[in-house]
Amino acid sequence: MEIETKQRKTIGSVIKAIEIINYIAESEHEMGATEISEGLGYGVSATYHLLNTLKESNFITQNERTKKYQLSLKLWQLGMKAFSQNNLGTALRQFLVRLKKETGETANLTVLDRKSIVYIAQEESDKLIKMFTKTGATAPLHCTASGKIFLAYMDEIKRDEILKGYVMTKFTDNTITTKKQLFNELKEIREKGYGFDVEERDDDVSCVAAPVFGANGEVLACISISGPHTRFTEANKLKWTEIILQVSKDASAFLNNEK
Known part of the structure; x- marks a missing residue:
């Protein structure tokens, strides 16, 4: 079946197959065919056919004992290839260049890696006295502007999981060392849309950060x-x-390919 929308034709079965992959991906456990069909509102027979096709294509695997499905390693491999072809550091380099040009300071791009941030790209300031961090370097969440951004926009369950057993090491006199202080600042970050690190990791070094959002927010x-x-x-x-x-x-x- 073909669906025509705004002069673009799409194949309904392919869309359903992709929705099944996404549905399984969002689950924390293996899923059965009936569970998938009910969750997506598809007919059981059609769901079985789609699952068999995805299985034969090696996009999902089936537990021989439970007969339930989960994503395959092939998708992980494709994801790694997609990452290498669409590396955020490369994709967003132009914005780091622009930020450095407009502020005169070193511009950084970081991602979240478990309980730390990782610097994946940087444009160094042209000024004699400047800050720089090696690509691949990590830093804590509680005392960096970017780290606090990630925590501020994270859902509460994930944030509690990350902060469970998290040690707020004191690096300077300005380092946040209690959850109460941290949560107060995270609330303020959500309200303003940006966050500061005011000599919290290193003396005489400050930072301001803002989030880059994906399609799902x-x-x-x-x-x-x-x-x-x-x-x-x-x-x-x-x-x-x-x-x-x-x-x-x-x-x-x-x-997000927005105009």
């Missing part, structure tokens, strides 16, 4: 600028937050 990455604390004047902070909010908004739109 999840934070895929954070864009930030870092530099000597002395340059983070009230006037500069006001100007830079406006710039970084616009750049992160444009980066999100770019990733």
